Amino acid sequence: MAAPGHPPPLPPPPPDPQFVLRGSQAAVCALHFHGADEAQGHPLLFSGCQSGLVHIWSLRTRRPEATLDGHGGQCVTWLHTLPRGHQLLSQGRDLRLCLWSLAEGRNAVVDSVPLESVGFCRSSILAGEQPRWTLAVPGQGSDEVRILEMPSKTSVCTLKPEQGAKLGMPMCLRLQQADSSPRPLLLAGYEDGSVALWDVSERKVCSRIACHEEPVMGLDFDPQRARGVSGSAGKALAVWSVDGQQALQVCRTHPLTNPGIADLALRPDRRLLATAGWDHRVRVFHWRTMKPLAVLAFHSATVNCVAFASDGLLAAGSKDQRISVWSLYPRT
């Protein structure tokens, strides 16, 4: 029965990656874009791999520009650059958090913070234009988070859940500062599947929601809409909001085809959400409506990390040693 009129438009076929970066020679565990490199107009991509190396990729030549080896062969779990100066933070499972100076072609560790947790919890920083910035790292006790003031490395406080609250280890951290108040907040996902909002200066939990059944593996937060999203080892994403009284509320959960989210990231323009799945796929959602937009099935092993560049480029690093770079829904 051919109906007269237009047939419904077929959805476009799934996209292909714009390009693929090979050569890290180990599972890619951390990715980070560094804003535009003024000299060449191309952003840099940092990738950390299982073998402890950090590669710095030029997105123009699509080749590694440099390789940093500072973690003694232990997996690099987190990378972040500081807004001031060419400085890179890398967290490794060798219980060190290194601060690299990359200015003027240098590739040297200028400072390092000893860590006390061997877990996979990624650290988080809160840095503005001031010289002082704040760092949150997993602490000594299995359920603690340590807050440091950098670069002096002075310990500000240790956030420890009250007695009897069996949250388990912190699995992911996110430091946040509301526009209105100078007090830093910390969003932390825990092993028992709950997300807690800490008031760092008062060292107490403002609010906590149990939004997953499984350990929370990654979370991101959109301060404009006061909403965040978290992914877990389970089969669903949870979207939650923070209201004026700093209380967390679950807005909705979004079911996934396969269980397991390793990492998730919001695009800087807050339009897209990307998740790195244990099912080898990257899923892209419309952040406001949580409408699924694409399932990127390129990798042949677990995707460990995703990152967005400020110009909208998406990178995904996988256990199959490849980094795929995608250009989806370009910014208008």
Next chain:
Amino acid sequence: MDAARPDVRLAVREALHALRSSEDDGRVLSTLEALQRLVGGAGSPARAGERQELATAPFAALLRDLAGKLSAGWPGPNARLEQLGRSFFLQGPAGQAFLALMECVESAAGPSSRLMKTVQLLATFLSQGRLAALMEEQCRQQAQPGPGLFQETLLVRVVGLPDQLANRLQRDTLDAFLPQNYFPLLGEQLVRALQTVVDSLRAGLDCAVGFASQVLGKVCVQGRQKEILGVLVPRLTALTQGSCLWQRVCWRLLEQVPNRALEATLTGLAEAVTGPEVLSRLLGNLVVRHRKAQFVMTQKLLFLQYRHSTRTLQSLLGYLAMDVQRRPLLVQALKELLETWGSSSAIRHAPLAQQRYVSKAILICLAHLGEPELRGSRDELLASMMAGVKCRLDSSLPPVRRLGMIVAEVLSSRLHPEGPPLRFQYDQDDLSREMLALAAPGPAGGSSPEPGPPLTAVAEETPTEMEDRAAETLDSSIPQGGPQGSDSELDSDDELVPYDMSGDQELQRGKAPQYIRDCLEALSTSEDVERWEAALRALEGLVCRSPEATREVSVELAKVLLHLQERTCVAGFEGLRQRGLVAVVVADPARVAEYLTSQFYALNYSLRQRMDILDVLTLAAQELSRPGRPGRTSQQGSPALAASQPGSTTAPDWRVLVEERIRSKTRRFSKGCPRRALASGPNEFNSVAGHFFFPLIQHFDRPLVTFDLLGDDQLVLGRLIHTLGALMYLAVNTTVAVSMGKALLEFVWALRFHVDPFVRQGLLSAVSSVLLSVPAERLLGDLPDELLEARSWLAEVAEKDMDEDCRLLAVKSLLLLERLRDKLLPPSSPVGP
């Protein structure tokens, strides 16, 4: 008193004489007035002696004549005389007046103005409530032994009034005389008459309700229970509330209903009451004292009828449970019900509706009976239950099995409340929920718990509503949280077009095999559960993609699949295995079908496997005979295309694009809907139908040690017959259909008196498929005897079979036969000289 009687008699004679002979209206008037004064006329009650005198023959004759005169229209416009005449009917003795009027109606030959006049008078008689007066008279009279014949006549007339008037008046009958209006009126009048009886009893006078009982009984026997009891029961319900005298009168009323009318009355009563306590109030302990009533209520309504609603049943059994004296009857009823429920002959021969009825009755009994009463007869009940459950679970009809499970669960939990509960697996549906609700012991008051469902509905809705509300508030709060300037950006977001996400399947663990031999090896030998599962999932696609390779190992593959056991909990294992087998049969029909049919009659298979074989054969035959199936020739011609077909979406894409482009560039003059030609092709089942069919039909009567189709394994026999019917139907337009049809009809003939309804259903549908598949000319040419035999058998089944589905199927087959005859003997062809 005695002095008055000659006066009255004289006055009656005189009036009669004047009426008959005199031309002088004045004299008639004066004599009638004199009589009326004597009788007492309007208002003042006649004395007993006078009333008795008026009951005699001369007065009846006077009334008859008067009725004749009135209907003829009094000669001359003498209004006074007419009014006087009417007053004799409307105020005089009601029984006499009624009889006179009815006789006048009966004597009329047909509709006429005279008749109409009488009828009008009768209508006025009814509307003025004289029927109540009539019944009061009779009730009073029965204190003395009354004239039996007169009462009998009166009874027939009162109850038969609608019929008699309809006979006379044909279509002109008045509304008041239609049964649906008359009997409610009669009910009202009956209540009024009873009211008088109660009043006079209060006053210390003797009264009898025998006539009222007879009226009630006769109306009910005539099938007008609904009309009369619809009025009577609510009124009596209200009146008996709190009044012992009324209750006594009511009990008496029902007790005196003649035996032959008792069943109709009690049935109507049980249907009309709102609950057991009302029934108990109206009947008292009638069921204990009255043998006939006991028979009706504990035997007839429970075992011999099954049309009554659940509510009637609840009223009835609740009534039995409400009094200590009646409770032994309830226990007895439960025992007998269970005996019927558990009897294998009843299960086989009773219609399903009755089995449902009996089951419901059992559950209601259980709800009413208490622990000690059940304990007293526990062993007996348990024995009946065990027998019944066994027979029921053996049945091949799912509803019968279901009834067995539900009743057994409830009964065992009541008989052994302390023991571990008996639990069956069955799907909850409306019937099972209703039955379980019946078994729940209700509140002692018996008020039906009507507001149950709405309450739960509300409870279910509330959380979702709250969630909705919460979501709304959240949604409304979110934009407030963010800056307002982002609205335009939000709007543009809606244009993000999602990519195709159809490939987003659940991730499969383990590597699926790529070749059919790998798959076979993985299925037969692999210890790796993940690999085994992946092979099972990949099998159907592999077989469809490479039929050539499948043919090399087809029988081996079928063997492996047939013996495949579920090793781990694989979702949809049965379906996967079945689809795999079907694909193998389709790929290599002749050899695999031969193998499967031979295994069907082989030793050492479970019934499950044998039934799987039947299912697979049917599905494969369906697939083979489906028109428009991608033909094998095309697959052989272009293996590359065939290989790329599943999974790739590119081919349809470009075709759609090209067609779209052609359509946009082509101008058509006629704007009809483009019609796609129906896919057609030769029936691939043609060449292999025999391999499916004949091996199956050949050996059914040779029992093995483990497999006896004509004995215990009648379930498989039923499935086999259904399969044969389906194969026959799918073999339409094949050359082998005629011999298949012949074999199948012979097979049906051999089994036509099988006791299992499921088997008979299969036989009937097999006959239908023979009629559908074999060409009409060949049917009549080659199989005329078989057809005739089948026809007589079908006619018998359609009429007498106890299973409703069997009757329905037989009727359908008969209709097919009729159509066949019409096709062969077109009505247009002239027959005869």
